Amino acid sequence: MKHLPKHLQPRWRYLAVGLESWPDAAVDRRAFQRECWYAAQNLLGDPGSARADLTVIRFDFAGKTGEAIVRVRRGESEPARAALACIDEIDGSPVGVRVRGMSGTIRAAEENYLGRRGQDSEERNVVFGNEERVAVVCDGSADVRLDEAFAGTTDLDYDLA
Structure with missing residues (x-):
């Protein structure tokens, strides 16, 4: 053809x-x-x-x-x-x-x-809602793991544990 x-x-x-x-x-x-x-x-x-x-x-x-x-x-x-x-x-x-x-x-x-992606993320322990939780932190924001979901936060919403 x-x-x-x-x-x-x-x-x-x-x-x-x-x-x-x-x-x-x-x-x-x-x-x-x-x-x-x-x-x-x-x-x-x-x-x-x-x-x-x-x-x-x-x-x-x-x-x-x-x-x-x-x-x-x-x-x-x-x-x-x-x-x-x-x-x-x-x-x-x-x-x-x-x-x-x-x-x-x-x-x-x-x-x-x-091309190049944003900064690499890392898992850290943060204090969110008066409890220590696991979060994926990247460039000033964090996705905090709640019981069965995630909450998107900024650096003003959580404290590093």
């Missing part, structure tokens, strides 16, 4: 996406891809979802933060960004999705928008 001429080949844009969730969340590429498709289908409908054609190209999630590159057809980047903004949980874990930028190549998206 012959390739299409260059002027007939589909053109793509690549969205650099940042992900953030609780420290105990387990998010994988397949679940994120499924949520991208569902969000696009629910917001844009079947024709709009097919036009946008959201596909996860690169995915990395470790700890509580992650990064992804999502491929979108040229001209459909705004509807795709809106669909990604509708994602609020993946496999039952709440997640924040932020489009960091858009590029015409995968390499440019990685170099300009993904």
Whole structure:
């Protein structure tokens, strides 16, 4: 089978996406891809979802933060960004999705928008609610483990134990 001429080949844009969730969340590429498709289908409908054609190209999630590159057809980047903004949980874990930028190549998206992550986090004992608890501390904020969930706090809400 012959390739299409260059002027007939589909053109793509690549969205650099940042992900953030609780420290105990387990998010994988397949679940994120499924949520991208569902969000696009629910917001844009079947024709709009097919036009946008959201596909996860690169995915990395470790700890509580992650990064992804999502491929979108040229001209459909705004509807795709809106669909990604509708994602609020993946496999039952709440997640924040932020489009960091858009590029015409995968390499440019990685170099300009993904690159180096924020500071590394560490587990520490903190005093929160007059009790000593375990928290994941990162750059002035902490996710304090309560009985069955986490509470997001700033350095004004807790004391180091």
